[in-house]
Each structure stands twice: as C-alpha cells, then as structure tokens.
Amino acid sequence: MCDGLSMLDQATSRSDAYVHADGVQKIFNPGPKQTLAVDGIDCRVKEGEFVSLLGPSGCGKSTLLMMIAGLETPTKGGVFVGGAPMQKPREDIGLMFQDSTLLPWKSSIENVMFPIRILRRDRKEYEEKAKELLKRVGLDQFLDKKPAQLSGGMRQRVAICRALIYDPDVLLMDEPFSALDAITRDEMNQVLMNLWQDFKKTGLFVTHSIREAVFLSDRVLVMSARPGTIIEDLEVPFPRPRDFSLVETPEFNEICGYLRGKIDAQH
Amino acid sequence: MNLSIISQARRSSFPTLLFSLLPVLLFGTVLSFWEFVVWYTDYPKSILPRPSAIALAIFDNWDLLTSNIIPTASVALGGFLIATLVGLTLSLLMAYSTWTKDALYPNIVGFQIVPKIAWAPLFVLWLGIEFQSRLGFAVFISIFPIIISMTAGLKNTDPTLIRLCDSLTATKLQTLFLVRFPFALPYLISAMKMSITLAMIGVIVGEFITSQEGLGFLILVAFGKLETDLMLASVLFLCAVGLFFYSIIAFASYRLEIWFGNKK
Numbered sequence: 097m098c099d100g101l102s103m104l105d106q107a108t109s110r111s112d113a114y115v116h117a118d119g120v121q122k123i124f125n126p127g128p129k130q131t132l133a134v135d136g137i138d139c140r141v142k143e144g145e146f147v148s149l150l151g152p153s154g155c156g157k158s159t160l161l162m163m164i165a166g167l168e169t170p171t172k173g174g175v176f177v178g179g180a181p182m183q184k185p186r187e188d189i190g191l192m193f194q195d196s197t198l199l200p201w202k203s204s205i206e207n208v209m210f211p212i213r214i215l216r217r218d219r220k221e222y223e224e225k226a227k228e229l230l231k232r233v234g235l236d237q238f239l240d241k242k243p244a245q246l247s248g249g250m251r252q253r254v255a256i257c258r259a260l261i262y263d264p265d266v267l268l269m270d271e272p273f274s275a276l277d278a279i280t281r282d283e284m285n286q287v288l289m290n291l292w293q294d295f296k297k298t299g300l301f302v303t304h305s306i307r308e309a310v311f312l313s314d315r316v317l318v319m320s321a322r323p324g325t326i327i328e329d330l331e332v333p334f335p336r337p338r339d340f341s342l343v344e345t346p347e348f349n350e351i352c353g354y355l356r357g358k359i360d361a362q363h
Numbered sequence: 364m365n366l367s368i369i370s371q372a373r374r375s376s377f378p379t380l381l382f383s384l385l386p387v388l389l390f391g392t393v394l395s396f397w398e399f400v401v402w403y404t405d406y407p408k409s410i411l412p413r414p415s416a417i418a419l420a421i422f423d424n425w426d427l428l429t430s431n432i433i434p435t436a437s438v439a440l441g442g443f444l445i446a447t448l449v450g451l452t453l454s455l456l457m458a459y460s461t462w463t464k465d466a467l468y469p470n471i472v473g474f475q476i477v478p479k480i481a482w483a484p485l486f487v488l489w490l491g492i493e494f495q496s497r498l499g500f501a502v503f504i505s506i507f508p509i510i511i512s513m514t515a516g517l518k519n520t521d522p523t524l525i526r527l528c529d530s531l532t533a534t535k536l537q538t539l540f541l542v543r544f545p546f547a548l549p550y551l552i553s554a555m556k557m558s559i560t561l562a563m564i565g566v567i568v569g570e571f572i573t574s575q576e577g578l579g580f581l582i583l584v585a586f587g588k589l590e591t592d593l594m595l596a597s598v599l600f601l602c603a604v605g606l607f608f609y610s611i612i613a614f615a616s617y618r619l620e621i622w623f624g625n626k627k
Contacts, residue, residue, distance in 0.1 A: 165530050184532075191530040193523050200623045201545055213541070214531045242624030262531075 113140035114298045115164060115266060119173035122159050126171070133159045135323040137173070141315075143265075146292060146299040148309035148316045150355065152362075156324030157302040161268050164300065165191055177266060187215055190264035190297075192272040196251035198243040204230060204254045205239045211262045222261060229257040232294075233287055249280035253287060260295060269301045273308065285311055286340060293337045306352045306359075311343060318358050328358045412592040417599070420592035427581070428600050435566055435577040436604045438494050442501025443562040443608070447555060449502070450509030458517040459539055468514065475507045483568045497569030504565035505558040509551070516550025517543050549623075552616045559608045567601065578604075 117139040124131040134156035141147045149157045162168040164175050166182040166189070175182040177189060198207045208226040212219060230239060233253040243251055252272060259267055273281045285308055292299065292312075303309050309316045310332055318328035332351065334342060342348050394414045400406075401413045408416060421428065457464035483500055490496035520543045528538040570579025578597045585593035 162526075167526055167529055185530045187532050189530065191527060193527070195521075195523055197521065197524045197527050199524075199542065199545070200625075210541075211531050214528065214533045214537055244624035 112142050113176075114143040114145075114178060115139075115141040115300060116176040117160065117164060117170075117173070118176065120160065120163060120170045120175060121172035122156065122163060122168065123171045132323040134319075134325070136325055139317060139326060141298055141300055143298050144296050145314050146301065146312060148301045148303055148313040149319060150303060150306060150309045150316055150359070151319030151324060152321050152359065153304060155319045155321050157319055158270050160319075160324065161270050161300060161302050164266075165189055165268050187262065188265045190259035190262070190267045192252075192255055192259050192267070192269040194271045194275050196243070196248075196255040198251055198254055198258075200243050203240045203242055204235060204246070207243070207254050208257045208261050210258060215262055217262070226257065226261055229260055230254070232291065233257060247280075248276050249284055252276065252284055256288065256291065260291070260297075264297070266298045266300070269299065271302050271304070274303065274305070281305075281308070282340060288312060289336075289338055306355050307343060310348060310351050310355070311338065311340075316355060318355060320362055327362075328355070330355065409589045409591050412595065416592045417595045420590070420596045421599070424593055424596065428578075428596060431576060431578050431581050431597075432600060432604060434494070434574075435563075435570065435579060435601070436608075438497050438569075438577075439501055439559070439562045439566045439604070440608065442498050442565060443505055443555075443559045445498070446502045446506040446558055446562065447509055447551075450506045450554075450558075451513060451551065454510050454513035454517060455539065455544070457514060458543060459535060464514075471507070471510055475511065479504045479507075480568060483565075483572055486569070487573050492573040497566050497574065500569050501562040501565035505562040508554040508557040508561065512550045512554035512557075513547055516547030519550070520546045548619055549616075552612060552619055555612050556609060556616075559612060560605060563601065563605050563608075 117137050120137040120139075121135045122133045124133055137160055139147075139149075139160070149160065151157050159168060163170050164177065164182065166175075166185040169183075177186070199210065202210065205223075205226055208230060209219065209222065212222045212226075227236070227239065230236060230253075233256060235250060235253055235257075238246060238250060243254070246254070255272070273284045276284060289312060301309070301312060313332050316328075316330045316332060317326050318330070319325065320327045330351070334348070398413050398415060401411055412420075453467070457467055482503065486496045486500040486503070490499045517539075524542055524546075525538060528542055533541075566577070567579035567582075570577040571583060574580040578601050581597045582594050585591070585597065
C-alpha cells in the first residue's frame with residue numbers, strides 16, 4: 097500500500113517535469129584521458145518553473161545545460177523536454193550565453209529577428225513583436241543601433257529579446273550576466289524577473305552567483321565540483337513578483353547563507 | 364574634462380598636418396638628394412637617370428605609356444577577379460564539406476609552398492603567347508592568399524555563435540552564409556589586398572616572357588635600348604596602377620568596418 101502510493105507519487109512527479117534530465121552522465125574524450133564532466137544527474141523542472149543551477153566553475157553546469165539544449169549527447173541517461181527525448185536541438189527551446197553573441201553588422205532589431213530568419217517564419221508577423229520586446233527591456237531608442245554602439249548590459253537585453261522572439265517554451269541561460277559589472281547585473285536580474293512575470297516560460301539558469309540564483313528562482317539546485325552531481329535541491333519560498341528590496345531581508349540572506357554553506361562544505 | 368580638451372587639441376590642427384606631410388617630405392628630400400648627387404657626379408644617365416629626366420621621359424612618352432596601361436591593368440584585374448571568385452567558391456565549398464576540405468586543403472597548402480614564378484614559362488607553353496597565358500598565370504599566382512585566408516576566416520567564427528545557430532536548428536548552409544561568411548569578410552578583404560598585388564606581379568612576369576604589349580613589355584623594350592628613364596617611368600606607371608587597385612580595396616575595407624559598426 098505504502099509502496100504503491102510512493103510509486104504513484106513518483107509517477108506524477110515524473111509527468112510533472114517539463115524538463116527532465118534522467119540519470120545523465122557525460123564523459124568527454126572517452127579513453128584513458130577521459131573527463132567525467134557530470135555524473136548521475138537527476139534534474140526536473142516543472143512547466144513554468146524557474147530553476148537555477150548553482151555551482152563552482154567547471155562543475156559541469158554548462159555541460160548539463162548543453163545536453164538539455166540537445167547540443168551535447170549524454171554518455172548515459174536521457175534528457176526529456178515536454179515528454180519527448182532530446183536528440184537534437186529543437187525550436188521550442190531558447191538559449192542564452194554568457195556572451196551576447198550578437199551579429200556585429202546587424203542592428204538590435206535585426207539581431208532580435210535573426211531566429212525568425214533562421215526558422216523561416218513570416219517576417220512581418222514578428223517585426224512588431226520584436227519592437228515590442230525591445231521596448232519592454234528599455235531599448236526603444238536603440239532599435240537601429242549596432243552592437244558596437246551598445247553597452248554590455250544593452251547587448252544582453254537584445255540577446256534576451258532574441259531568445260524570446262520565436263516563443264520557445266523553455267529558456268536555457270548559461271551564466272548570461274556573469275560578464276557584466278555588479279550594478280548592471282542587478283539591473284539585468286530585475287529586467288529578467290519582470291519579463292518572467294509576463295512570459296511564464298520554463299527556465300533553467302546556470303550561475304555561480306548565489307544571490308542571483310536565489311533572487312530569480314523558484315528552486316535552486318546546487319552542483320558539486322567535477323564530476324558534477326546535484327547535492328542540494330532547495331525551494332525558494334518568496335512570492336512573485338520580486339524586487340530588489342528582497343535581497344536586504346534576513347530571510348533572503350539566510351537562504352543565501354545556507355547555500356553558501358552547502359557549496360563550501362565540498363572543499 | 365580639461366584633459367579631453369587638451370588631447371583633442373593635440374590631435375587636430377598643426378601636428379596632424381605635419382604627420383601626414385611627413386612621408387611626402389621624406390620622399391621629396393630623397394628625390395632632391397638623388398637629383399643632386401647624380402648631377403654633381405655626372406653619373407651615366409643610362410644607369411641612373413635623374414628624377415627630372417624620368418619626369419621628362421614621362422612627358423615625352425605619354426601616349427606610349429598610357430596606351431600600355433590597359434593591357435597590363437585589365438589582365439591583372441581580370442586575373443584578380445577570377446582568383447577572388449574561384450578562391451571564394453573553393454573556400455566556401457571546403458567550409459561546407461569536411462570531405463572536400465580533407466581532400467583539397469593539404470594539396471593547396473603544399474602547392475602554395477612551391478615558388479610560383481617558376482611556373483610562368485609553362486603557362487606560356489600551355490595557354491599560348493596571347494593574354495590568356497598571362498591571365499592564367501595571374502589567377503594561379505593570386506588565388507592562394509584568397510583560399511588560405513578565407514579558409515582561416517571561415518573557421519574563425521565564435522564557436523558560441525555556431526552553437527546559437529545550432530540551437531535555432533539552423534541548417535549548415537544557413538550558418539555558413541548568414542554567420543560564418545560575413546564574419547570572414549575582413550579576412551577576404553585583407554587577402555584581396557595581397558592578391559591584387561600578386562596578380563600585377565603575375566602579369567608583369569608574363570609580359571617579360573612573351574608579350575607584345577603592356578607596361579612590363581615596355582620595360583623590356585626600354586631595357587634593350589638602355590633607355591633607363593623610360594624603364595623607370597614604366598615602373599612608376601605600374602606603381603600608379605597598383606596603388607589605384609589597392610585604394611579601391613582599401614575603400615571596401617573601410618566600408619566593411621562601418622558595416623560592422625566599428626566606425627561611425
């Protein structure tokens with residue numbers, strides 16, 4: 097009886113997971129000099145949930161993210177998004193990198209429209225949406241500016257819009273703000289927080305900033321150093337929408353302190 | 364605030380003018396020195412004519428010189444354009460298909476090492492004494508920088524950007540033409556600067572061997588008659604043609620910088 101219930105419980109939680117990395121292992125350069133990047137990762141993200149992957153540099157967070165994006169194949173285990181196994185990149189998944197990776201010869205609006213061009217969708221249909229998105233992140237004065245004329249924070253704003261334009265269900269973000277200065281970074285966290293309020297995507301966010309992870313996420317997963325495994329799975333209880341006054345509260349700092357302890361305990 | 368005013372003042376006005384005049388001044392000084400020494404030592408004109416004698420030779424042979432620009436310049440330009448087009452196509456093909464690259468690229472690099480001038484007589488043998496042999500040789504000599512530089516450029520795209528394209532389910536062809544090719548354009552331009560110079564060399568070498576026209580031919584004719592002033596005048600005309608082509612490419616390079624947003 098008890099067993100049956102827990103099995104049922106497991107089954108529902110499985111179907112709950114929109115993004116599911118199931119027992120994932122990744123070995124680079126198999127052979128005598130192989131690197132075990134991540135091992136035995138089990139990670140679930142519910143639909144509409146924002147989850148951060150927190151861990152030290154080189155712990156395989158990005159590798160995990162790339163496997164979920166379908167850009168790397170797991171050595172063992174499988175990745176499922178929306179119930180279907182990930183074997184190659186799909187257009188229902190959006191990606192953001194540490195670098196904005198904008199095309200230098202294209203203006204902001206053209207950069208945002210780039211996925212539409214790749215996906216061969218109707219340009220007219222999305223042009224208004226692109227303008228709308230750029231306006232939403234405060235770049236309405238910069239539609240025709242090229243990346244060289246924008247600041248680092250502005251470039252990442254364009255990159256967010258580019259990831260949202262084709263309306264993917266899942267947004268995967270690989271340390272998108274870690275190359276920015278502290279003030280711009282806080283600003284970008286707020287921008288992302290506000291966007292999330294409207295767009296309700298399923299999000300997976302890789303970072304090594306505890307504060308950023310706690311501020312943005314519904315749940316924080318802590319990864320150990322290589323080979324990366326998940327050593328902590330913590331719900332962040334604060335209601336949304338959140339603003340930056342939250343980071344001053346003792347509850348917020350308590351959670352940060354707890355996570356810091358988890359990360360430090362490994363050294 | 365004050366500092367920026369100072370540095371701006373320093374950048375504009377007099378010193379800038381001086382700096383841009385500096386090469387002209389040096390050139391003038393060397394010419395004057397040359398003129399003076401040859402005049403003073405009464406050096407034989409047939410070995411080293413005075414600059415003023417060269418100027419006179421240009422004046423006297425103006426029609427001869429100008430009529431010989433076209434045969435040289437047109438073949439060089441044609442060779443350069445064919446080399447650019449074919450080189451570009453080949454490097455795009457190699458960027459698209461690893462298989463082609465594996466087969467072709469080592470051979471191209473190997474060929475590149477061979478002293479290409481040595482092939483010139485063979486081109487005459489194969490393509491005849493008309494302009495075709497010179498055109499063929501100009502293509503042959505100027506195509507290598509295009510292929511090698513373009514291949515490097517196409518390989519040099521930011522790997523994260525390639526990942527972005529992959530994540531957007533871009534086809535290989537889309538990534539190649541929408542991202543990798545534009546990123547490689549600066550490589551193409553700098554290769555073209557090299558290539559046009561080589562095409563000129565190719566045509567002149569060809570003219571030395573067989574031609575009945577062109578500035579290279581004129582140099583040989585003047586050499587036969589020991590008209591050194593006419594030889595140097597022809598060389599000057601060749602310089603002018605080379606400079607003209609080069610400046611067109613330099614302008615393209617400038618436009619490209621603007622397109623990339625590096626200059627306003």
